Amino acid sequence: MPTGAPSQPDDEAAEIITAFERHLRLERDLSPHTIRAYVSDVTSLLHHLRDQGTGETWLTGLDIATLRHWLAAQHAGGLSRATLARRTACARTFTAFCHRQGRIPTDPGLLLGSAKAPRTLPAVLDQPQAQAALTPTEDTTPKALRDQAILELLYATGIRVSELCSLDVGDMDRTRHVIRVVGKGRKERTVPFGLPALRAVDLWCVNARPLWSTPKSADALFLGTRGGRIDPGTVRRIVHTRLRQVEGAPDLSPHGLRHSAATHLLEGGADLRSVQELLGHSSLNTTQIYTHVSIDRLRAAYRQAHPRA
Template sequence: MAEFERYLRFERDLSPHTVRAYLSDIRGLLDHLRGRIEALDIATLRAWLAGQHAEGKARATLARRTACARTFTAYCHRRGWLAADPGLLLGSAKAVRPLPAVLDQEQAQAVLERPPNAAEPKDLRDQAILELLYATGVRVSELCALDVDDVDRDRHVVRVLGKGRKERSVPFGLPALRALDAWCVNGRPLWVGPRSGAALFLGVRGGRIDQGTVRRLVHSRIAQVDGVPDMGPHGLRHTAATHLLEGGADLRSVQELLGHESLNTTQIYTHVSIDRLRAAYRQAHPRA
């Protein structure tokens, strides 16, 4: 397990979250094998996955564990711990990827409206986070990892380190710039401490903000607006992508902004509103 963890971290360069998930999955597989790695064959793998399916595990979970098992068996085969790689024979149904809820533009405006007299550091920070999430569509992990120097105020661009340590620049607008300036000038200096470093967004104790805090604040702000579907930072990411498409952005540009390696991911991740579909139909179809 220790050697497999080093392989995932340093050779595959997977994110800490993915490494934790893979290690948890493999511990479950080894428990199923009762520690006997030599018993790992295609029948055992299928039985392990079938048992989880019978327990009601989601398709997405089963798909991830299948991919994890393939990675593990290939690694064991290369190390000489298995005579053959049983993962090559392991099939997997494609995970269902339902579209998350998305805000329309009026709902997004209501969520982003700044509460009156909100001048406390926490309010300034939360407003800047919400504006930046919606303006850029960055992942919550990417937002938490931002440093002060990653924001180029003159060019209205934020430098983001995404999956696979791939860097990209994402533009943002004036509302996000104003919110960031308010936080950096009137909020962040009041919370800066020995643990702050260069982190752009801080927690109340002065350390870099964590993903759980960001998720809670997004859910809390959205709950304050009547009629708005509950969602977290991923919902704002999806909303940003959808509004870009509705505004006329091409799919390739949205792919670059979101940091997707494949255009297929962007096609699944975004959807076009029914109003835009109707407008395109009326414009294009001869008998509309």
């Protein structure tokens, strides 16, 4: 049986997976995306255990050798370093959980080395491309006004797509030009935005949102065409569609607008700590990648322009 495509688990495995999923959601407070990935990884690991014939129960034989064998099989299957790093982290989380619950006598994950995901520099818009992407169209339909407001707010604040989708109308302070954002780990932060974003959101809220609002809209700031809270997939399509209209622009996701906003802030003289706070990074190391983006762009400009580069 292929490790990457496990079959339906039996009752014992299903009980373990359900308990682990509950732990991730209630105790670890991980994002739904991370929970789905971890549950898939653990399902793969449990089937690997059963396929190895380690015993009559699912967790018999869960030791460091088996973990390494499972990861080696993943690597042989051609998985990326980033995926292997996530699966290593998941395995460590799972064995610690099983040990605390008394399901296994020791925690083999403590002996498992931490795989490092490659730190690749993100693609970003340059400032003229960002300006072109945010230039309003002449379209004044509700969809066009909503899309413009979403693009302006994503770039103005650098918030994550999940954070944007969870915004309520009351989260925007129009007087102080800030929004209240609930990020990873339910950590709350306040993020400023500028006049273009304020104007775009006001146009949406006054002229368009009431036309789509239904009882199921509740207080959601951005709505889908049927009146429910907008979903991340719709936001991604909005960003891709707009960037396809900008000549020379890379095809970015909403996270690419976040990268672009951070890079442009640093290029404009913002200090690293302020950008860290704005983005909601728990570690300054995560924010520092944007300094590398700026330096690489500076080197490229130097090589192109300097006669003795």
